[in-house]
Amino acid sequence: xxxxxxxxxxxxxxxxxxxxxxxxxxxxxxxxxxxxxxxxxxxxxxxxxxxxxxxxxxxxxxxxxxxxxxxxxxxxxxxxxxxxxxxxxxxxxxxxxxxxxxxxxxxxxxxxxxxxxxxxxxxxxxxxxxxxxxxxxxxxxxxxxxxxxxxxxxxxxxxxxxxxxxxxxxxxxxxxxxxxxxxxxxxxxxxxxxxxxxxxxxxxxxxxxxxxxxxxxxxxxxxxxxxxxxxxxxxxxxxxxxxxxxxxxxxxxxxxxxxxxxxxxxxxxxxxxxxxxxxxxxxxxxxxxxxxxxxxxxxxxxxxxxxxxxxxxxxxxxxxxxxxxxxxxxxxxxxxxxxxxxxxxxxxxxxxxxxxxxxxxxxxxxx
Numbered sequence: 001x002x003x004x005x006x007x008x009x010x011x012x013x014x015x016x017x018x019x020x021x022x023x024x025x026x027x028x029x030x031x032x033x034x035x036x037x038x039x040x041x042x043x044x045x046x047x048x049x050x051x052x053x054x055x056x057x058x059x060x061x062x063x064x065x066x067x068x069x070x071x072x073x074x075x076x077x078x079x080x081x082x083x084x085x086x087x088x089x090x091x092x093x094x095x096x097x098x099x100x101x102x103x104x105x106x107x108x109x110x111x112x113x114x115x116x117x118x119x120x121x122x123x124x125x126x127x128x129x130x131x132x133x134x135x136x137x138x139x140x141x142x143x144x145x146x147x148x149x150x151x152x153x154x155x156x157x158x159x160x161x162x163x164x165x166x167x168x169x170x171x172x173x174x175x176x177x178x179x180x181x182x183x184x185x186x187x188x189x190x191x192x193x194x195x196x197x198x199x200x201x202x203x204x205x206x207x208x209x210x211x212x213x214x215x216x217x218x219x220x221x222x223x224x225x226x227x228x229x230x231x232x233x234x235x236x237x238x239x240x241x242x243x244x245x246x247x248x249x250x251x252x253x254x255x256x257x258x259x260x261x262x263x264x265x266x267x268x269x270x271x272x273x274x275x276x277x278x279x280x281x282x283x284x285x286x287x288x289x290x291x292x293x294x295x296x297x298x299x300x301x302x303x304x305x306x307x308x309x310x311x312x313x314x315x316x317x318x319x320x321x322x323x324x325x326x327x328x329x330x331x332x333x334x335x336x337x338x339x340x341x342x343x344x345x346x347x348x349x350x351x352x353x354x355x356x357x358x359x360x361x362x363x364x365x366x367x
Contacts, residue, residue, distance in 0.1 A: 007062045014058015015051045094135020098127040168193030169239075169263030170284065173254055174204050176267050178223040181286055186236050191266075191284075194237040197227065198257060202240075204250050255279055291349075294323050297356055299344050305358075306339045307332045321356075330359040 102124040109120045170193055176182050177197075185191055205227075209220030231238050245253040245260070251272050258265050264282040267273060276283045297303065305319035310333045317332025319342075329335070329342055342358035349355075 007059055007066060010058040010062020010065075011055045012058070014061070015055040017054050017058070090135040091132045092135070094131040094133065095128050096131070097135070098129070098131020099124065101131070102127040169196050169261045170194065170266050171196045171198065171254060171258055171261070171263050172201065173265060173267045173269060173272060174201050174208070174223070174250065175269045175272075176286055177201070177205060177226055178208075178219050179268050179286060180222060180226050181290070182266065183226050183229050183234065185286070185289070186230060186234050191236065194239050195230065195266075196239050196241050196257075196261065196263060198241045198253065200244060200250055200253055202227075251275060255281055258282070287353075290323075291354060294325060294354060295321070297325075297344055297347060299346055301344045302341055302361060303327075303344065303358070304339060304341050305329070307335045307337065310336060325354050325356060327356045327358055330357070332360060335360065 102120075105123065105127075106120055109123070170191060172182065172195060182191070186195070205220055205223045207220075208216050209224055211217050211220065230236060241257065245256040248256075251269075254265055254272070255276060257263075258276070258281045259279070264284050265272065265276050266284045266286070267276075268286040270287075273283050273285050303321075305321070305327055307317040307319045307329055309318050310316060311318045311328055315331050315333050317329040317334075317336055319327040319329060319332070321327065327342065330345075332340075332342075341361040343361050344356060344358045346357045347354065348357070
């Protein structure tokens with residue numbers, strides 16, 4: 001079918017070019033036969049003869065080129081189908097822009113005759129190709145803007161009277177999904193808006209779940225279970241972002257996506273937190289939230305703990321609160337395995353968490 005179309009186009013263009021090339025000959029014949037009775041027949045015959053000769057040449061030329069052209073077109077279609085949607089949209093936008101510019105320049109070139117009539121065609125092909133190349137070179141910027149627009153439309157609330165903002169998008173990274181506490185936080189209702197789960201995060205999570213290392217495999221499967229729980233059991237909006245943000249690490253893609261959506265990154269990764277802060281991206285750190293809601297313990301308070309192991313320094317014992325806060329008990333090594341009252345002496349807050357220093361209340365009374 002494609003071969004017949006190419007041949008038909010060759011016949012059409014060949015007939016037009018034949019008329020143009022033999023036009024001068026036709027004019028001479030018409031002038032010589034103008035005094036004779038059969039002048040009109042000679043003029044008509046030479047006109048159609050030129051058209052037939054051009055059509056035959058065009059058909060032969062198109063037949064020779066039909067095979068290679070059909071092969072190239074098939075390869076181009078397969079290549080285009082394998083390209084990401086963002087690149088196709090960017091290339092198409094650039095192509096339309098180049099063709100629009102060619103259409104604006106066509107009136108100035110429409111008066112050309114003879115072989116110069118091919119200049120508008122060549123200019124159209126050149127501007128279309130140049131526009132497509134410019135669009136592909138700007139595909140990242142165009143893709144981000146189109147993604148932000150389409151994601152905003154798809155995540156728009158049902159009620160029209162509610163004001164929607166880009167800040168409603170909470171983008172989850174791999175570490176916070178594996179951690180699992182995000183599901184409990186969503187269950188309490190402290191996370192509002194739409195949870196955005198990028199496809200490249202899902203791919204990394206699946207890669208971890210397929211790891212040969214047992215610990216990594218269990219962590220990856222736990223992350224997938226957490227996502228399944230969030231989607232099916234919790235009353236929160238979940239959006240699976242299927243696009244990609246160019247080549248690069250997952251952390252850099254998260255930052256670019258957060259900029260495109262004007263959203264917030266939800267993580268417990270200390271390094272990603274710092275990168276987001278440097279690039280002006282809002283971050284919700286689960287560890288910061290956990291530290292903020294821990295019970296406040298002040299120096300001088302008495303608490304009951306169980307010393308479970310010895311500390312780094314000589315004579316120290318280590319205990320833990322229910323929320324995992326570590327308590328270093330001075331002189332508590334002799335009380336390992338026992339439950340006792342301790343007196344808080346100081347509290348140290350670090351980026352890794354909170355640490356409490358205390359001493360046994362029995363020693364305080366002995367003094």
